[in-house]
Amino acid sequence: LVYSDSDPLKRILHADATLDSDGNPIRKKKVVVLGSGWSGYSFLSYLNNPNYDVQVVSPRNFFLFTPLLPSVTNGTVEARSIVEPIRGLMRKKGFEYKEAECVKIDASNKKIHCRSKEGSSLKGTTEFDMDYDILILAVGAKPNTFNTPGVEEHAYFLKEAEDALNIRHSVIDCFERASLPNLTEEERKKILHFVVVGGGPTGVEFSAELHDFLVQDVAKIYPKVQEFTKITLLEAGDHILNMFDKRITAFAEEKFQRDGIDLKTGSMVVGVTADEISTKERETGKIVSEPYGMVVWSTGIGSRPVIKDFMQQIGQGQRRVLATDEWLRVEGCDGVYALGDTATINQRRVMEDIAAIFNKADKGNTGTLNKKDFNSVVKDICQRYPQVELYLKKNKLKNIANLLKSANGEDTQVNIEKFKQALSEVDSQMKNLPATAQVASQQGKYLAKCFNKMEKCEKKPEGPLRFRGEGRHRFQPFRYRHFGSFAPLGGEQTAAELPGDWVSIGHSSQWLWYSVYASKLVSWRTRMLVISDWTRRFVFGRDSSS
Ligand code: FAD
Ligand code: MG
Ligand code: MG
Ligand code: MG
Ligand code: MG
Numbered sequence: 295l296v297y298s299d300s301d302p303l304k305r306i307l308h309a310d311a312t313l314d315s316d317g318n319p320i321r322k323k324k325v326v327v328l329g330s331g332w333s334g335y336s337f338l339s340y341l342n343n344p345n346y347d348v349q350v351v352s353p354r355n356f357f358l359f360t361p362l363l364p365s366v367t368n369g370t371v372e373a374r375s376i377v378e379p380i381r382g383l384m385r386k387k388g389f390e391y392k393e394a395e396c397v398k399i400d401a402s403n404k405k406i407h408c409r410s411k412e413g414s415s416l417k418g419t420t421e422f423d424m425d426y427d428i429l430i431l432a433v434g435a436k437p438n439t440f441n442t443p444g445v446e447e448h449a450y451f452l453k454e455a456e457d458a459l460n461i462r463h464s465v466i467d468c469f470e471r472a473s474l475p476n477l478t479e480e481e482r483k484k485i486l487h488f489v490v491v492g493g494g495p496t497g498v499e500f501s502a503e504l505h506d507f508l509v510q511d512v513a514k515i516y517p518k519v520q521e522f523t524k525i526t527l528l529e530a531g532d533h534i535l536n537m538f539d540k541r542i543t544a545f546a547e548e549k550f551q552r553d554g555i556d557l558k559t560g561s562m563v564v565g566v567t568a569d570e571i572s573t574k575e576r577e578t579g580k581i582v583s584e585p586y587g588m589v590v591w592s593t594g595i596g597s598r599p600v601i602k603d604f605m606q607q608i609g610q611g612q613r614r615v616l617a618t619d620e621w622l623r624v625e626g627c628d629g630v631y632a633l634g635d636t637a638t639i640n641q642r643r644v645m646e647d648i649a650a651i652f653n654k655a656d657k658g659n660t661g662t663l664n665k666k667d668f669n670s671v672v673k674d675i676c677q678r679y680p681q682v683e684l685y686l687k688k689n690k691l692k693n694i695a696n697l698l699k700s701a702n703g704e705d706t707q708v709n710i711e712k713f714k715q716a717l718s719e720v721d722s723q724m725k726n727l728p729a730t731a732q733v734a735s736q737q738g739k740y741l742a743k744c745f746n747k748m749e750k751c752e753k754k755p756e757g758p759l760r761f762r763g764e765g766r767h768r769f770q771p772f773r774y775r776h777f778g779s780f781a782p783l784g785g786e787q788t789a790a791e792l793p794g795d796w797v798s799i800g801h802s803s804q805w806l807w808y809s810v811y812a813s814k815l816v817s818w819r820t821r822m823l824v825i826s827d828w829t830r831r832f833v834f835g836r837d838s839s840s
Contacts, residue, residue, distance in 0.1 A: 322347040325745075326406060326426040328396050330357055330380050332731045333634030334432035335816070336738025338383060343746045348389040349424065351408055355380055355393050358455055360731055361811055362824065364499040364782075366458035368465070368507035369836040373455045375823035378816050394422070399429070399604045401627050431604075431616070431624070431632040432738070435595035435729065444566035449491070449591035452500060461590060465504070468587045469512060472519045482522040485587040489571055490527045491563050492593035493534030495781055498546060500590060501527050502784030505553050511836050525555045526584070528573060530562040530593075535781055535789075537728065539797050542781060542789040549783055595635060595729055620678075620771035622741055631741060634734030639772065643721045644679050645714075651675060652710050662707045668695065677773060684723040727774050740772045780807050 323346055327334050330352035338350065359376040366373050384391045398407035404427065410420045437453055439445040450461050465488070472485040490501045505525055513520050527534070527550065534550075534557065535543045550557050561573040564581060572583040597605070597615060605611055608626040616637040617625050624630040625640060644651070655663050655671040672694050676683050682694065691697050698708055698716045708716070727733045778792035780803070790796075790803040798806075808828065815821040 320345065323427040324349065324425065325428045325430065326351065326424055327430040327432060328352065328406070329432035329434060329634075329636075330354060331432065331434050331634065332357075332360070332734035333434075333636075333738040334430070335378075335380065335383075336735040337430060337432065337633065337742045338380075338387065338389065338738075339816075340739045340742030341387070341745055342742075343748065345749070346428075346745065348387070349426075350380070350384065350389055350391045351394055351396055351406070351424070352380075352391075353393065353395040353411065354454075355391065357816060359815055359820065361814075363452060363455070363458050364496065364503050366455070367452065367461040367500060368503050368511075369462060370503065370831050371824055371827045373459055375820060375827050376815075377455060378820055392422075396433070396600055399600065399607070399630075401604065401607050401630065404429075404629065427629060429630045430741070431601065431630065431636045432634055432734075433598055433601065433636050434734075435635040436598050437591060438594045438596035439591065440593065442563055442565060445563075445591055448566045448568060449589040451591055452496060461500075461588075464588055465507070469516045469519065472522065472587075473516055479522070482519055483524070484569075484585040486519060486523040487584070487586045487588075488523070488525045489584075489586045489589045490525065491571075491589065491591050493527060493529030493531070493557075493559070494537070494592065494594065495535065495779075497527065497529075497590075497592040498534055499782050500592065501525055501550070501555055502782060505555055506784045507836060509553075514835075526586075527555055527557045528561050528563060528571075529557070529559045530576070532559055534559070538779070538781060538789065539791050539795075541797050542791060542799065545789060545799050546781065546783055549785075549787070553784070597636075601636060621744070621769055622737060622772055633737045633741060635729045638726045641681065641724050641726075642679065643724070644675075644682065644717050645721055648714055648717065649710065652713050662709050663713065664707060665695065668698075668708075678771060679720070680773065681723040681725070682717075682720050684725065685720045688723065730779075732777065732779075733774055736774060737772060744769050780810070782807060 325346045325348045327338060327348065327350045330338075330350065334350070334352065335357040338348070341348065356377040356379045359378070362371050362376045365371040366376065380391060383389075392408065392410075394408040394410040396406045397409050399405075400407065404425060406424050406426065406429065408422055408424060410422075437451040439449075450464065451457050452461060468485050468488075472482045477485075488504060490497050490504075508520070508523050508525070512523065533543045533547065535546050547557060558573070560576040561582075562576065563571060564574050565572045566589055569585055570583045571586050571589055572581055574581050601616055605613060605616055608624070610616060610626060616632055617640040618632050618637045619625060620639055620641065622631050622633060622637075622639070624632050624637070651671070652663070653659075655667045657667055657670070675694065685691075686693065686697060689697075689700075691700065698712070700716075776793055778790060778796075781789040781791075782804070783789060783799075786804045787800055788804040788807040789799040790806060792798070812821055812825060815824060
């Protein structure tokens with residue numbers, strides 16, 4: 295059908311389509327979102343732009359509140375309580391959802407290839423292709439085994455809701471097996487030896503949860519075998535929780551010592567068999583093997599195969615992690631964005647832009663900066679180059695003016711050479727953002743907000759050096775705000791590291807932890823469920839059926 299511009303029928307026939315200023319229907323841009331985790335869910339919740347046709351593809355039809363996942367492993371919290379079905383959000387927003395996994399991205403044809411869960415009874419419906427105009431990669435990452443032999447086959451991971459339930463069943467199973475008659479003491483010891491690999495936040499929290507379960511519940515339920523239990527925590531580096539403040543690391547290591555958790559630092563796992571786990575001690579180079587009942591592997595994350603393949607296609611094959619710019623656009627591929635654990639931001643170096651920054655500040659083109667010139671761009675520099683702030687903080691300087699002073703003495707007139715010299719060390723402070731829910735959800739929110747004003751922004755995108763105040767609709771680059779981190783250490787004690795070097799450890803931070811996580815839960819439904827789980831645990835103890 296062809297309508298003339300003046301055709302009155304046209305408006306009626308297309309009453310629900312969006313029309314452009316000439317009255318022509320606009321084809322909505324198709325946005326395909328891969329993933330329903332922290333970043334994907336946050337993006338979808340904040341997206342409010344009727345001009346997009348939004349399609350979501352994820353193998354799981356729920357959002358998972360991962361910070362409480364370790365508490366599921368011992369039954370403190372039920373798995374059901376920390377998942378939020380996404381169908382509700384889809385309906386509310388008018389988005390479409392397909393329960394499938396993207397197995398291949400065809401960037402040059404703007405297509406993705408998807409596969410629904412295996413075991414679908416209708417042949418031929420399990421695979422399908424989708425086109426996109428804009429693709430949002432929010433697929434997260436997978437546990438990294440570093441290709442250590444036997445890990446995939448014999449160890450448990452703690453990443454998804456199923457993983458936590460599997461661990462819970464397996465722990466209880468170990469106790470039931472160890473309680474059977476006709477076992478030697480050695481055999482019982484082996485079955486009840488729990489090994490945790492990785493001293494990061496997840497491994498540490500899981501060890502603590504397991505320990506609480508052993509002392510608080512197992513003592514009552516399986517008193518006969520309690521004496522045979524042992525937890526070993528293996529860490530390849532010198533310390534556990536090395537991303538935290540030293541005071542927290544020290545406290546955690548001491549607490550684990552007191553609790554009888556066997557913490558072995560400097561030991562790298564080199565292999566796992568059905569019965570034994572082998573580690574190489576860094577100092578002696580000796581390989582030691584120990585029998586175990588259960589191994590939980592938590593040594594960090596790596597890229598998913600679909601992302602690795604995509605990186606090959608777009609010329610990022612040499613990289614370890616997919617790179618985006620500060621606007622979260624995948625480098626080397628138009629129309630594709632990446633969020634959360636899927637990617638890292640390729641932060642710009644101050645030194646690359648130094649001449650441009652200088653010219654920007656030097657309004658009168660005098661070749662020198664005075665204090666006033668300088669103040670006008672300082673805020674933007676700090677915003678655009680987060681490493682500047684980190685550098686100032688590390689060197690206990692109040693602001694860049696002080697930095698210039700420390701480099702150039704009292705001379706407040708700065709030329710380009712002096713400017714360079716003063717900022718020459720700053721880039722050494724460049725750091726990738728951590729792979730956390732905090733980062734992922736902020737990125738999802740940021741990108742949704744950009745998309746909400748996309749029409750305005752597309753006409754005036756902001757280049758790397760256009761600073762604030764040059765047009766209201768330009769995108770600001772993504773900037774992370776750190777609200778602090780927690781490390782639950784068991785026994786109702788938590789370590790908290792809050793902005794401004796504030797460290798707090800103990801029972802009071804445990805209550806802070808309870809309230810922060812309760813408030814971060816995405817719905818009142820899950821909040822109610824989790825709080826009632828916590829209450830049930832306080833009153834009745836944990837459930838030990840498997
Ligand atoms: P995810 O949340 O992992 O979401 C990925 C989504 O993509 C999932 O829905 C998945 O099903 C889907 N998907 C996977 N493959 C495909 C595919 N091929 N196609 C389509 N969809 C796909 N962070 C904190 O800040 N604080 C904490 O206390 C904390 N505790 C944690 C505890 C545990 C046990 C774990 C495992 C993580 C914890 N994290 C914590 C880290 C945090 O969970 C991650 O950083 C965060 O989930 C990253 O978000 P994401 O959106 O990138 O990925
Ligand atoms: Mg996600
Ligand atoms: Mg998640
Ligand atoms: Mg996850
Ligand atoms: Mg990331």
